Amino acid sequence: MRSFTHLRFVPLVFLLATAPLLNGCVGLAVGAGAAVGVAAAEERGAKNAANDKGIQLLINDKYLKDNQYLWxxxxxxxxxGRVLLTGVVGTEFSRDEATRLAWAASDRIQEVINEVQVTNSGDLLDSANDSWITTQLRAKIATDKNIVDINYSIETVNGTIYLIGLAQSDDEIQRVTEHARIIKGVRRVVSHVWLKTDPRRRPV
Incomplete structure (x- = not known):
C-alpha cells in the first residue's frame, strides 16, 4: 500500500477536477470535508498539507509531460515542502533526472530527497510484498498510543521502508523505527522524519 500522499497514474487536470472524490488524498480542501479534518489534525496543519498536495501534483504533472518513464x-x-522520491529505475541518469525535474516543478520546494533505487532492470519490484509491509507498519503505529500515526508517511520499495513526517519526540521516532524493523521481509529502515520542534521547519 502506497502512502496516502502518493498519486501517480492520473494527469494533473483530472486530479484537480476529481480531487473531492479521491479517498485518502489529504490537503485538497475544496469539497472534501473529511480530508480537511484529517489535514487539520496533522502537525503540519491544513494549509501546509494543501500546499504540499499542490507541490505533489505539480511534480506529478512535470513527470507526465517531460518523462513518462519516471511518471x-x-x-x-x-x-x-520536503519532497521524497521513491521507486526503481534502470539507470543513474533516470535517477538524476528525477531530482532535476522535481526541482523544476515548483519554487515552493525546500528539499528533494532522492531515494530512488537503481537496478539493472527497472521492473525488479516486489510490489505485493512491499504493500503488505506498509500495511503492517501502518497498522502497528496506528494502534500504538505513544505514536501520532497521522504525521507519518510510509513508502516501501524492495523491502526498504522509507519514512517521512513530523514526530512529537525522539522516543516516538524510535518506536516507529522499531515497529518497522521487526516486520518480516524488511531489509532496512530509512527515516527522514523531523521533530516538530526542528528549527529547519518552514511554512510552505
Whole structure:
C-alpha cells in the first residue's frame, strides 16, 4: 500500500477536477470535508498539507509531460515542502533526472530527497510484498498510543521502508523505527522524519 500522499497514474487536470472524490488524498480542501479534518489534525496543519498536495501534483504533472518513464516508476511524497522520491529505475541518469525535474516543478520546494533505487532492470519490484509491509507498519503505529500515526508517511520499495513526517519526540521516532524493523521481509529502515520542534521547519 502506497502512502496516502502518493498519486501517480492520473494527469494533473483530472486530479484537480476529481480531487473531492479521491479517498485518502489529504490537503485538497475544496469539497472534501473529511480530508480537511484529517489535514487539520496533522502537525503540519491544513494549509501546509494543501500546499504540499499542490507541490505533489505539480511534480506529478512535470513527470507526465517531460518523462513518462519516471511518471510510471516513481512515488512522490511531500511534507512541508520536503519532497521524497521513491521507486526503481534502470539507470543513474533516470535517477538524476528525477531530482532535476522535481526541482523544476515548483519554487515552493525546500528539499528533494532522492531515494530512488537503481537496478539493472527497472521492473525488479516486489510490489505485493512491499504493500503488505506498509500495511503492517501502518497498522502497528496506528494502534500504538505513544505514536501520532497521522504525521507519518510510509513508502516501501524492495523491502526498504522509507519514512517521512513530523514526530512529537525522539522516543516516538524510535518506536516507529522499531515497529518497522521487526516486520518480516524488511531489509532496512530509512527515516527522514523531523521533530516538530526542528528549527529547519518552514511554512510552505
Amino acid at each position: 510510471r516508476k516513481l512515488s512522490i511524497t511531500v511534507v512541508e
